[in-house]
Amino acid sequence: MPELPEVETVRTGLEQSLVGRRFDRVEARRPDLRFPIPTDLATRLQGHRVLRVNRRAKYLQIIIDDNSADRTVVILHLGMSGRVNLMPAPDAGPHADLLKHDHLVFDLDDGARMVFNDPRRFGFIALSRESALDDHDYFKDMGPEPLGNAFNAEILSQALKDKDTPIKAALLDQRVVAGLGNIYVCEALYDAGISPKRKARTVAGLRADRLVPAIKDVLQRAIAAGGSTLRDFAQLDGQSGYFQHSFRVYGREGEACLSPGCDKVVKRITQSGRSTFYCSSCQR
DNA sequence: CGTACACCCTGGCCGC
DNA sequence: TGCGGCCAGGGTGTAC
Numbered sequence: 001m002p003e004l005p006e007v008e009t010v011r012t013g014l015e016q017s018l019v020g021r022r023f024d025r026v027e028a029r030r031p032d033l034r035f036p037i038p039t040d041l042a043t044r045l046q047g048h049r050v051l052r053v054n055r056r057a058k059y060l061q062i063i064i065d066d067n068s069a070d071r072t073v074v075i076l077h078l079g080m081s082g083r084v085n086l087m088p089a090p091d092a093g094p095h096a097d098l099l100k101h102d103h104l105v106f107d108l109d110d111g112a113r114m115v116f117n118d119p120r121r122f123g124f125i126a127l128s129r130e131s132a133l134d135d136h137d138y139f140k141d142m143g144p145e146p147l148g149n150a151f152n153a154e155i156l157s158q159a160l161k162d163k164d165t166p167i168k169a170a171l172l173d174q175r176v177v178a179g180l181g182n183i184y185v186c187e188a189l190y191d192a193g194i195s196p197k198r199k200a201r202t203v204a205g206l207r208a209d210r211l212v213p214a215i216k217d218v219l220q221r222a223i224a225a226g227g228s229t230l231r232d233f234a235q236l237d238g239q240s241g242y243f244q245h246s247f248r249v250y251g252r253e254g255e256a257c258l259s260p261g262c263d264k265v266v267k268r269i270t271q272s273g274r275s276t277f278y279c280s281s282c283q284r
Numbered sequence: 285c286g287t288a289c290a291c292c293c294t295g296g297c298c299g300c
Numbered sequence: 301t302g303c304g305g306c307c308a309g310g311g312t313g314t315a316c
Binding site (some may be wrong): 034080081118121150163164165169273 | 286287288289290292293294295
């Protein structure tokens with residue numbers, strides 16, 4: 001499901017419904033997702049309130065106000081198929097029945113219920129401390145946030161200049177830039193007119209000048225649209241994102257290239273085991 | 285070290 | 301209807 005815009009959409013929703021709320025009851029309904037669920041998850045959270053909800057790349061970071069000088073942080077990754085549902089307090093009686101893949105249940109002090117559902121279980125949850133977060137294994141080697149000021153053509157060129165790998169693979173490498181996934185890499189390369197097969201080192205310089213704004217623009221437009229819904233992504237209230245209607249190449253194999261005057265159709269190839277969509281005429 | 289690939293897991297869709 | 305094959309937005313471990 002989620003790349004940066006989808007995770008950011010979830011973060012915004014969680015910020016509105018979670019900050020200031022207290023966890024009354026936390027339940028893990030199975031021992032593991034992709035990794036074991038911390039056995040002390042419930043005891044570390046119950047009785048404490050949420051201070052903030054942050055995002056780093058595709059990870060959510062929920063900071064807990066637990067009266068500690070070094071606060072507990074919940075790290076949540078949605079994997080491919082994870083989603084977070086927020087059910088408001090029911091008018092009367094209990095919450096609706098849980099579903100097969102509802103793995104984590106968080107009951108809040110206002111009667112609302114947050115549920116983490118993940119059919120494929122590529123998602124995971126972990127606990128850390130605020131002071132250790134940047135040094136955590138998940139984050140320590142991560143590249144810059146693509147929407148931050150620290151991500152610019154100079155920085156990207158520096159990261160690409162020694163790489164022989166295709167630019168498509170380089171942009172999926174979270175050490176180069178953190179938060180892009182298959183969809184938005186395809187879209188950004190199309191928008192910048194850069195072939196996904198081009199060696200990354202040859203993108204350093206002038207092409208990076210075009211690529212950086214293309215990346216920022218597609219991410220910002222996707223966030224504004226509430227993310228993309230392919231099969232199963234939904235916002236907290238179950239609404240779909242609608243950026244999928246704005247895809248220019250992703251998923252459009254065999255369809256006409258949208259660039260004015262181009263008479264080619266969109267091609268699909270496999271790179272690093274994933275589908276790449278591109279126009280062989282407009283992207284060089 | 286950098287790169288390439290298999291793999292984790294379930295479900296939906298398509299063709300037979 | 302049923303079944304096999306293929307596909308899917310992610311990250312990691314292992315083999316070169």
